[in-house]
Amino acid sequence: MSHKAGFVNILGKPNAGKSTLMNRLVGEKLSIVTPKAQTTRHRILGIVTEPDQYQIVFSDTPGYLEAKYGLHKAMMRFVEMAIEDADVILYMIDVTDPSDVESYRTEILQAESKLIVVLNKVDQLTDESLPALIESWKVLAPKSEVIPISAEDGLNTSLLMERIVALLPEGEAYYGPDELTDKTERFLAAEIIREKIFLNYKQEIPYASEVGVDAFKDEGKLLRIEATIYVERATQKGILIGHQGKELKKVGTAARLDMEKFWDKKVYLGLFVKVKDNWRNDDRLLKYFGYKLGS
Ligand SMILES: Nc1nc2c(ncn2[C@@H]2O[C@H](COP(=O)(O)OP(=O)(O)OP(=O)(O)O)[C@@H](O)[C@H]2O)c(=O)[nH]1
Ligand SMILES: [Mg+2]
Structure with missing residues (x-):
């Protein structure tokens, strides 16, 4: 065949x-x-x-x-x-x-x-x-x-x-035999964090959040990942972090456990939260987050 x-x-x-x-x-x-x-x-x-x-x-x-x-x-x-x-x-x-x-x-x-x-x-x-x-x-x-x-x-x-x-049509393979996805490890890490945000908060917080991974370093026995969660308003930042940082900690722990499973390695995860007004309508930021814009 x-x-x-x-x-x-x-x-x-x-x-x-x-x-x-x-x-x-x-x-x-x-x-x-x-x-x-x-x-x-x-x-x-x-x-x-x-x-x-x-x-x-x-x-x-x-x-x-x-x-x-x-x-x-x-x-x-x-x-x-x-x-x-x-x-x-x-x-x-x-x-x-x-x-x-x-x-x-x-x-x-x-x-x-x-x-x-x-x-x-x-x-x-x-x-x-x-x-x-x-x-x-x-x-x-x-x-x-x-x-x-x-x-x-x-x-x-x-x-x-x-x-x-x-x-399937007949044809040669497009990707190497070991390739699993087109996405980078940084992207997959950001997505795992976004999943935990979707699961942990109600209403608008998940939709107003985006995640950027600032550092992804393989240090042998440990993966060191640092990421920033962007929200649209200061009030959302407060809700995201929660009283004494409790809510953000929940997100961080759940994300870290999934990352350890996915990469089969110990993970250190550092999370920061920043407000970027109206990022969902800001072309420059959308580009930065990896969305292709255009006609
Ligand atoms: N009972 C049941 N639930 C399912 C099944 N497939 C998916 N779900 C649930 O449906 C929900 C949505 O699943 P997703 O895979 O995120 O759906 P999606 O089409 O990718 O959604 P978007 O990314 O928002 O477009 C999750 O809670 C899943 O667990 C199924 O076969 N049976
Ligand atoms: Mg989906």
Whole structure:
């Protein structure tokens, strides 16, 4: 059999389970996952290589949303790029969200790429609605396969993987056999901190926060990581730090434990908090945080 390789891009609404699925298919926690919408802000590659057989370059993407800030516009550019360069699109639908069928994206259904409609979170269905849901998606996307899965439990994810490989075009590998992602260790460290912020605070704090890693030093037995959390207002800084620094400490400890697991090493994590007014609409800062802007 000749070698296969291609870009398999995961698209869908916020909270559909895109990052959960990519992590499962890649077998590493590359993308952060939280119960809150708009967790993922970047396009994150996850690479699976089966030597002499195939290489799948998955892309996790931000969930679709109406852009209110410069940040959102940058996020939606990542989504547009992922529609354009996909060989295979995994269009992910959350079966627990009834609005998903009504608000499907025609630009995805009409994209040139091959399409698999992935009905996620079927572990949550308590009624007999799945067969009708599958049928309704077969009508919307007659040329595509419709596969019900649970990204969290792993139900049908091996079958999904088989179908993805079947749809991959022939071609040479894009990345080296040991490469896992396009993202740097600094980026992954910043994301782990952002996940803990999403999990630890309610309402606007997660959305008003961004994380920049200032230092990432491998000192042999210890990884020394220093990072700054940026918020938009002084009041948010107070909430983030909490009484006697308690809340920030919780975030720091949870992030450090995950980092130690991911890098299999002891980690020292230093966290600082700074206010950057209106960073979500500031092109210069958005660029600094790694968002691609432009027309
Ligand atoms: N019950 C159930 N929950 C799931 C499943 N897949 C994901 N979740 C949960 O759904 C929530 C959102 O998952 P994510 O993977 O962060 O979703 P996402 O599509 O990446 O979200 P954004 O990054 O915000 O666009 C998390 O709480 C997950 O644990 C599933 O198959 N079953
Ligand atoms: Mg995500």
